Amino acid sequence: xxxxxxxxxxxxxxxxxxxxxxLIFFLVAASIDNDTGLNxxxxxxxxxxxxxxxxxxxxxxxxNPQNDLMVxxxxxxxxxxxxxxxxxxxxxxxxxGQKGFCGYCQGEQxxxxxxxxxxxxxxxxxxxxSDYAFYVSVQNEIIGAYNFLRNREGLKLFGTDxxxxxxxxxxxxxxxxxxxxxxxxxxxxxxxxxxxxxEPETIYH
Amino acid sequence: xxxxxxxxxxQPPTIPTASLPDIVFILLFFFMTVTTIKDQNLLVExxxxxxxxxxxxxxxxxxxxxxVGHSKQTHxxxxxxxxxxxxxxxxxxxDDVGHQAVLALNNIPEHxxxxxxxxxxxxxKVKMGTITDIKKQLKKVNLLKINYTTVEGDVFQNxxxxx
Numbered sequence: 178x179x180x181x182x183x184x185x186x187x188x189x190x191x192x193x194x195x196x197x198x199x200l201i202f203f204l205v206a207a208s209i210d211n212d213t214g215l216n217x218x219x220x221x222x223x224x225x226x227x228x229x230x231x232x233x234x235x236x237x238x239x240x241n242p243q244n245d246l247m248v249x250x251x252x253x254x255x256x257x258x259x260x261x262x263x264x265x266x267x268x269x270x271x272x273x274g275q276k277g278f279c280g281y282c283q284g285e286q287x288x289x290x291x292x293x294x295x296x297x298x299x300x301x302x303x304x305x306x307s308d309y310a311f312y313v314s315v316q317n318e319i320i321g322a323y324n325f326l327r328n329r330e331g332l333k334l335f336g337t338d339x340x341x342x343x344x345x346x347x348x349x350x351x352x353x354x355x356x357x358x359x360x361x362x363x364x365x366x367x368x369x370x371x372x373x374x375x376e377p378e379t380i381y382h
Numbered sequence: 383x384x385x386x387x388x389x390x391x392x393q394p395p396t397i398p399t400a401s402l403p404d405i406v407f408i409l410l411f412f413f414m415t416v417t418t419i420k421d422q423n424l425l426v427e428x429x430x431x432x433x434x435x436x437x438x439x440x441x442x443x444x445x446x447x448x449x450v451g452h453s454k455q456t457h458x459x460x461x462x463x464x465x466x467x468x469x470x471x472x473x474x475x476x477d478d479v480g481h482q483a484v485l486a487l488n489n490i491p492e493h494x495x496x497x498x499x500x501x502x503x504x505x506x507k508v509k510m511g512t513i514t515d516i517k518k519q520l521k522k523v524n525l526l527k528i529n530y531t532t533v534e535g536d537v538f539q540n541x542x543x544x545x
């Protein structure tokens with residue numbers, strides 16, 4: 178005859194300690210890093226096209242080895258860069274009725290800055306000894322200028338700014354139909370202010 | 383009048399701790415899902431510059447990482463303190479970056495290859511010459527979408543940190 182035995186109790190008191198140890202291990206070994214950065218698209222190699230562009234449509238930024246900033250032939254302070262870039266892109270230098278007139282631009286219509294955001298090209302040249310951090314800062318300001326203008330148009334047209342449209346688009350939980358709608362809006366704004374950046378290889382002396 | 387109770391003292395109520403492991407396990411699983419374990423052992427210094435007009439690189443399945451920085455002080459190697467490029471957990475020569483990037487591209491699922499992004503994680507002390515060379519290499523292998531990976535912050539801090 179077998180005697181009835183109860184299953185022996187497992188002491189679960191240390192379970193919490195074990196779990197805590199595991200938790201602490203993961204906290205130390207892992208990192209919450211959501212990488213962020215500035216997206217850029219490089220031009221294709223071996224595509225040599227020469228396009229005639231007007232001087233007024235080109236915005237020349239150069240960085241020298243001492244990390245001085247030269248914009249359109251003049252030394253400028255870094256903090257003024259964004260404002261100058263916005264003024265250049267958003268200039269809309271043509272008069273109403275002229276071909277290529279920019280109806281949504283709010284710039285000063287200066288004769289020396291761009292005719293239309295479509296035409297506005299930013300040229301960024303660096304020297305080999307310039308600092309990467311400074312270059313990133315300049316890129317950040319250029320993107321910031323475009324974002325500012327796209328945000329403004331977005332608020333005017335759709336009531337939401339460009340950056341929140343993009344961040345909504347990248348969210349996982351939006352439905353497909355909503356996504357295509359957002360995409361359309363984003364593309365409209367991008368077409369209004371297309372980013373045109375060239376990086377010539379040599380710096381002018 | 384205040385009366386003090388006399389007699390046998392009341393035992394403090396015991397707190398049930400049976401659910402404590404469960405709570406801790408939930409915490410553990412939470413951290414396991416939201417964090418990522420670094421799969422690369424950094425061989426170069428890597429303090430990223432700051433920027434605020436950034437976009438997130440949330441989809442990690444299409445990213446090729448390129449680390450650039452002064453090499454860390456390792457056991458008396460001759461390359462100490464020289465700007466080096468690290469890909470795929472080892473240092474690579476500049477001429478080899480393009481080739482290495484193609485190898486990394488082959489590890490990405492086929493339908494994502496067209497939208498692969500090269501994330502350039504360069505130390506803030508690196509000079510532009512190195513970056514230009516890397517961009518030239520990437521152009522050669524037709525990897526045109528790049529990302530200057532930064533940390534979220536004020537750009538003016540970059541200037542203050544000194545060059």
